[in-house]
Amino acid sequence: MSDTAMNKPVGLPALPSYLDQSDAVRARFERLKQREVILKVDGLNKVFSSGQRETLALSDISFETHRREFLCVVGPSGCGKSTLVRILAGLEEHTSGDVLLLGEPVSEPGRDRGMVFQGYTLFPWLTVKKNVMFGLEVNGSGAYEAEKQALQWLQLIGLEKFADAYPNQLSGGMKQRVAIVRALANQPRILLMDEPFGALDAQTRSRMQAHLLEIWRKIDITIVFITHDLDEAIFLADRILVLSAHPGQVQELIEVPVPHPRSSAQFISPEFLATKARLEELIHKGEAPDEEDSGTYSMVARMTDIADDID
Numbered sequence: 632m633s634d635t636a637m638n639k640p641v642g643l644p645a646l647p648s649y650l651d652q653s654d655a656v657r658a659r660f661e662r663l664k665q666r667e668v669i670l671k672v673d674g675l676n677k678v679f680s681s682g683q684r685e686t687l688a689l690s691d692i693s694f695e696t697h698r699r700e701f702l703c704v705v706g707p708s709g710c711g712k713s714t715l716v717r718i719l720a721g722l723e724e725h726t727s728g729d730v731l732l733l734g735e736p737v738s739e740p741g742r743d744r745g746m747v748f749q750g751y752t753l754f755p756w757l758t759v760k761k762n763v764m765f766g767l768e769v770n771g772s773g774a775y776e777a778e779k780q781a782l783q784w785l786q787l788i789g790l791e792k793f794a795d796a797y798p799n800q801l802s803g804g805m806k807q808r809v810a811i812v813r814a815l816a817n818q819p820r821i822l823l824m825d826e827p828f829g830a831l832d833a834q835t836r837s838r839m840q841a842h843l844l845e846i847w848r849k850i851d852i853t854i855v856f857i858t859h860d861l862d863e864a865i866f867l868a869d870r871i872l873v874l875s876a877h878p879g880q881v882q883e884l885i886e887v888p889v890p891h892p893r894s895s896a897q898f899i900s901p902e903f904l905a906t907k908a909r910l911e912e913l914i915h916k917g918e919a920p921d922e923e924d925s926g927t928y929s930m931v932a933r934m935t936d937i938a939d940d941i942d
Contacts, residue, residue: 647901649909652888660886663869666698669821669853670719675728677714688714690878692728696821701847701854703868705861707914711879712857716825719855720746733820742770745814749826751806753798759785759809760794766817784812787849788842804835808842815846821853828863837895840866844893861910865903866893873913882913 652660675692678685689711696702704712717723718730721740730737732744740746753762763781768774785791788808798806807827814822828836840863847854858864864871865887873882888902897903 644901646905646908649885649888649902649905651902651905652886653890656886656888656890659891660869663697663700666700668695669698669700669733670696670855671729671731671734672719673729673731675715675718675730676726677711677718677723678726687878689718689725690880692874692879692881694872694881694884696853696855699847699851699853701856701867701869702872703856703858703864703870704872704874705858705864705910705914706874706879706882707876708859709879710874710876712859712874713825715874715879716823716855716857719821720744720823722746742766742817743820745817745819745822747807747810747814747822747824747827749829751798751803751830752810753806753813755798758795758797759790759801762798762809763813763816766813770817780816784816785809787846788812802835803831804839804842807831807839811843811846815850815852819852821855824854824856826857826859829859836863843867848892861907861914862898864910865889865906866898871906871910873910875913875916882916885909 672695673693675689676687677689678687680686692715694702704715706712714723718725719737721737721744724738732741737744753759754765757765760778760781763784764774764777767777767780772780782791782794785794788811790805790808793801793805798809801809810827811822828839831839843854844867846852856864856867858867866889868887871885871887873885874880875882885906887906889897889900889906890902
């Protein structure tokens with residue numbers, strides 16, 4: 632028997648199409664699309680200028696998100712994911728096109744949008760409770776009402792026992808949970824998240840994904856979530872917006888066929904694997920294999936004198 636025949640997988644079923652949906656998933660998307668549109672992006676373009684040079688970062692980006700939808704945005708490095716979310720937050724001006732939140736143009740930050748970044752952004756000189764109270768008090772809530780609401784939010788994420796702790800006494804995952812509820816405390820219509828779990832270890836990241844889904848299920852919030860992790864995007868999202876790079880353009884808006892509620896067991900389900908295969912196809916489309924992919928590094932000299940062929 633040849634080596635090729637010996638190495639060929641036997642009896643492995645073919646993956647379904649990522650477009651295939653169960654009746655329950657199809658019905659869920661029909662209900663989702665009947666909800667009001669919270670965010671509408673139409674023909675968005677972003678050009679960065681430096682002296683005589685102009686760089687088109689985002690080109691003709693168009694999509695909508697509906698009430699209580701969870702939308703993930705993925706794409707290769709340089710596709711403008713973070714630029715897009717900063718524009719949605721009002722932290723970056725766009726060059727042309729429309730960004731509408733509940734029909735109103737977005738031109739600056741506002742309390743109708745919450746933002747969570749990858750880095751830890753809690754105020755280190757404030758306790759956990761005071762961090763959550765901060766935005767409430769800035770927006771006019773009295774101290775008593777702000778404290779009451781802050782404790783309710785901390786109870787939602789299971790951190791009420793740490794209300795009087797300081798950020799340096801928390802783990803990375805706990806800090807991000809506080810950052811999430813601090814952003815939600817002002818009751819925004821949409822939560823924008825720019826790779827919020829990117830700095831966490833794998834186990835903590837997995838727990839945070841489950842925490843976020845649990846929070847999302849309990850409150851009226853629409854989420855736009857930037858990530859480079861394809862498994863994370865499939866696990867969290869209703870739909871996934873896939874961008875190309877140089878410039879960032881919409882390649883596809885994928886309806887995730889994995890049913891709700893989500894669980895870690897679904898990572899090996901046919902629907903999950905089929906969606907991941909499609910995402911990898913889109914993101915790596917047109918890429919030429921390089922030495923890193925093939926496992927060869929011609930610039931590294933051999934540094935052993937053992938005279939055999941064992942690696």
